[in-house]
Amino acid sequence: MYELFILGELKDSPMHGYLLHQILSQTLGPLRQVSWGTLYSVIARLEEEGLIQQIPQLGESSRGKPRKVYQITAAGDAEFYRLVRRPFEHNQETEDLFRIKLSKFHHLSHDMQLEILRQYKVFLEVEAGGLEAHAEHVRKASSISEAERPHILNVLDYELTICEAKLAWVDTCIGRMDS
Incomplete structure (x- = not known):
């Protein structure tokens, strides 16, 4: 996920790690x-792999050391497009990964943008279905006390409402792009 972000930012212009951290x-x-530590270890790995490179910088940071400014390489550009095309895995990072892909839409074709929105829609539909199934389980589970049940259902309703709002937003985006 961070690899995609860094490569996408460096497609726009060279920058130093502090600015990458701020934008992320x-x-x-x-x-x-x-x-x-996480960000700089990813930067170091991308540099080792030849996907980004340091460029000479004359200015200094606030501590008097020269800033390390990075730019994307041709291999990094190819890797950016490979990563952005990778389908979403349905896990805890999907929301953050979608935000990163969405922020890089200006680098993507219309068709690729639509594909990302459709993949995210599938993720949201799966999430909504899971929340509904979980709510049904909570309604029937004898192991959950009657005092606690309405509050658990309230949490699930809250999550489902957010998920449905995201689905409506994605549908609107897809509808605009399809017309």
Whole structure:
């Protein structure tokens, strides 16, 4: 996920790690922070693999050291498109990965944008179905106390409402792009 983000940002322009961290934090939202160690280890790996490279920089950081500014390579450009085409896995990273792909739509063809939106829609439909099935289980489960049951159902209703709002948003986007 972070590889796709870094490569996509460097497609726009060369930048240093601090700026990449700031943009990633803005993309994922204020409550989803990425550690510096995680980001810099991904940058180091991408550089080792020849997907990005440092470029000479004359300016200094606030600590007096030259900033390490990176740019994408031709191999990195190809890797960006390979990663963006990879279908979503249905797991806890899917939401963040969708946000990153969505933020890079300006690099993608109309058809690729539609494909990503349709893949995300499938993910949301699976999630909604899972929430509905779980709610049905909670309604019938004898192991859940009658005092607790309505509150668990309330949580599931909350999650389903959010999921349905996301589905409506995706349908609107797909409808605009299809017309």
